Amino acid sequence: MMIMYIPKFKLCFWLLSVLCLINCSLEFDPTDNYLINCGSSTNASVGNRVFLGDSNLNSSIVLSTPQKIRANTSSSSIPFSYSSDLYKTAEIYTEISNYTLSVTKHGRHWVRLHFFPFVYQSYNLSHAKFSVSGLNFTLLRDFQLTEDNPVIKEYLLNIASDKLVLTITPSSKSFAFLNALEVVSVPDELIPDSVKPVDSAGSNENLVNQALETVFRVNMGNTTVNPQNDTLSREWVPDEAFLKSHNLVQFLSNPKPVNYTKVGPTKEIAPPSVYGTASWLNTERDPTLNVNVTWYFNVDLGFKYLVRFHFCDIINNQPGQLMFNVFINSWYAYKHLDLSNKTSNLVASPYYLDVVLSESHVDMLTVSVGTSSDTSVYPNAMLNGLEIMKISNSKGLLDVDAESLKPSSKAKTGLIVGVAVGAVFIFMVLALVFFMAVRRRKRTYSDATKNKSNGATESGYRFSFAAIKKATNNFDESLVIGVGGFGKVYKGVLEDNTEVAIKRGNSDSQQGLNEFRTEIEMLSHFRHRHLVSLIGYCDEQNEMILIYEYMVNGTLKSHLYGADYPNLSWKQRLEICVGSARGLYYLHTGSAKSIIHRDVKSANILLDENRMAKVADFGLSKTGPDIDHTHVSTAVKGSFGYLDPEYLIRQQLTEKSDVYSFGVVLFEVLCGRPVIDPSLPREKVNMVEWAMKLQKKGEFEKLIDPNLKAK
Incomplete structure (x- = not known):
């Protein structure tokens, strides 16, 4: 046998050439x-x-x-x-x-x-x-x-x-x-011929004869991917600028384990630098965190959009460890997405999801991933990459039709007439408001000179700052009976010896003036035996102070756990629940438009001297939808653990959101424990999730407060 001798430098050159050829072929x-x-x-x-x-x-x-x-x-x-x-x-x-x-x-x-x-x-x-x-x-x-x-x-x-x-x-x-x-x-496989609409049960969107424009191509994990690192010379921009809440996200990078297979996406769908980075829901501080990570994108009105999600679990070494929900606007793009099922249980194998969003009537597209309630694995959610492509409309346009945005001559005439009429109407309203304000001011001044009740110069519910300082002994810290997002609550005594609760707004409060005004507006119009009464307010010297009837027995929360109050009997608990429900029902039905509380929790249910329940704290309350509307679209407000999941996901508020929160309160009453208790084992940290698991197992009795056993 003849063995050919190849010099070392030639051998190295040959190997490099072969490797380059192999790489180029890929x-x-x-x-x-x-x-x-x-x-x-x-x-x-x-x-x-x-x-x-x-x-x-x-x-x-x-x-x-x-x-x-x-x-x-x-x-x-x-x-x-x-x-x-x-x-x-x-x-x-x-x-x-x-x-x-x-x-x-x-x-x-x-x-x-x-x-x-x-x-x-x-x-x-x-x-x-x-x-x-x-x-x-x-x-x-x-x-x-x-x-x-x-x-x-x-x-x-x-x-x-x-x-x-x-x-x-x-x-x-x-x-x-x-x-x-x-x-x-x-590549032929880059774009499918048709894609299922996310917000319609109709037929798939045919993309064969449509043109597409790339509007956004985003790499999660907050890193840029340059065209040189993409087989199709695409640029992927970091996702941080589009995030709604940065503190919910953990940026991760681990491109080595990305495992392309014959049946999954190729590098042409997205490169390893995309599948190897991700934005994850940060659950390190709270393993029971049940929220969504959301990204916001500005889009043009009147177009359909092809949205492509890229996923690759680069963290878990075992399949079946991750299940979560995927949303576009308020629609499910995928409910309970289990990546291991989509990737044949292969670790770190890429997967992508295509959906079409029908013609947009708003100029904002939101994308979210959030924890799934239908899983026994560790709750989390993630996204590796996202592409948003505009689909050409029926006119063959991919750009906004500037001509269609211009008003016609008739529209211009109507606009001019409308502005003129509107201006006259506004002028008349302002004149009327001015007249009423002057008249009211004169009447207030006259009343003030005749009567100084409770040490207050009254204009309806208005108290002087001097009267408030006197009632609280100049805001003595020993009189503090509570602290909330708005500020501290003091026990106070008015000149006629009426005991009151005085809530003083904190200058650093994130809720501030809006909550102050909402509380006054709501409670000055509603009176019910199961709603805490507003006695007055003070807005002098840049102060925001609210005065309520004093509730001797504090909060329902204090009686259930974490305070020196005596335990409530089962009968007392039931009466408190019924009273609270009556107060909420009055809010929802007591006027032409319902009032949605938005912060129902045991800390906002107060007890008087007879332990009668009264719903309190209306700073986050919102007027409900009109008769011809099903919901109010609004930013999510409320307390963690009590938030209605549908409201959290869709940002669509209804009376049902209060009902869900009240259901959580009922669990608290039954269990006698906090809604979230990090000191407990992981499966018990979130009271609602734990309760639902026990209910499914038929072990509901394990929920009951030990103080209620056999009672």
Whole structure:
């Protein structure tokens, strides 16, 4: 046998060559790959890609324009982070111009348009206004740059012919420009033919004949992925800027274990640098945290959106450790998503989920992930990446139809008339308010000179600050009977020896003036034996002070646990529950519009000298929906552990949200323990979850407060 001797340096060179060939074979090699450096006679390198100067183009690309104007700028005028040769030159078009490109492979292609405005001779590119179209789709309509940074507009067009014609049309009395152009074929599997709508039970959305525009491409884990690190030259931006609550999130990075399989996503769907980073719900401080991580995105009205979620469990070494919910706006994109089922129980295997959101009637799209209640595993939620693509509308537009936003002549006339009528109406209302205010002020002054009841100069419920200081012995700390988000609560005695509870707003309070006004408005209009009565208020010297009837026996919470109050009997507990329910029922039904409390909890149910229950603390209360509406859309407010999950997820408030919170109070009454108790074993920390598990097992008796056993 003859053994061939290969010198070491040649062997190393050969091995490197083989490795490079293997690596290259794993990368996507596009059939059509047009990269054009517009307005330049030289090529420009961007990472490992070369953009050809438009004077070096072959016959596969033809630019038809009445007048070629090549613009260039010095490198000093380009922002440092974008100092690429690609943005030093531009082609200026003063009339309609066409790029005609030969297409070898039919199917989806990237079309990327690069823009960076600079001044060239008499042309200030930031003043350019123009449209771009192709394949009967309008990609840009009366487009004008609003920033002095490079902008890349990215589209996916499904090309079924042998040529693609891109038309650039300057707007009236303006011009157009382009710094660079990309037309690149993409893998067939990148975009499916149809996708299920998330907010409709109807048929799937057909994407074959639609154009798509990339609106957002986000990498969770708060890291940027540059085009050089993506097989399809995509840029992924960090997610931190889109997050609603940063303190709920933990950014993680662990790209090594990402395990691509034959049946799962490829690197063309998303690279390891995306699947290897994630934003996780931070449950380190509270393992029972039951909330959503939410990202906010501004979108255009009147368009459908393809939304793609990317998932890869890069933390758990065993499958079946993670289940969570995925939402778009208030809709379930996926309920109880178990990644191990989707990835054949393979560890760190990527998975992606596509859904379509129907035409948006609001300019905000929210995406959330949150813990699932239907799981026995450790509660958590995560997301690795997100793509949001606008779908062309029935007119073939991918840009806002500026003309349709302009009011017609009739609309203009109606607008003028409406403004005029509105102005007259507002003037009349202001005049009436002014008249009533003057009249009331005179009456108040007259009443004040005749009567000074309880040491207060009264205008309805108004007390003087001097009277409040006297009632609390100048806010003696020994008289503090409670502390809340609004401020401290003092026991006070008025001049007629009436005992009162005085809540003094903290200058650092996050609730502040809105809560102060809401409390006065609500309690000055409602009277019920099971609602705490408001006696008065004080707003002198920048103070926000509320005066209530004094409840001798404190809060229901204090009687159930954590205080020196005697234990309540079962009969007393039932009477307290019935009284509280009556108070809430009156709020929900006692006027034309219901009042939703929004903070029902045992600490806000007070007991008088006879232990009669009264619902208190209306600072977060909200007027309920109109008759023709099912809910009120509002930011989530309330106390952790008592929040209605549907309200938390959808931000849609109804009376049922109070009912859920009251249900939690009923559990407290039965169990005699806090809603959240971190000192207990993990499965018992959250009272509601523990109670539901015992109920399913038929072991409900384990819930009962030991003080109630056999009673």
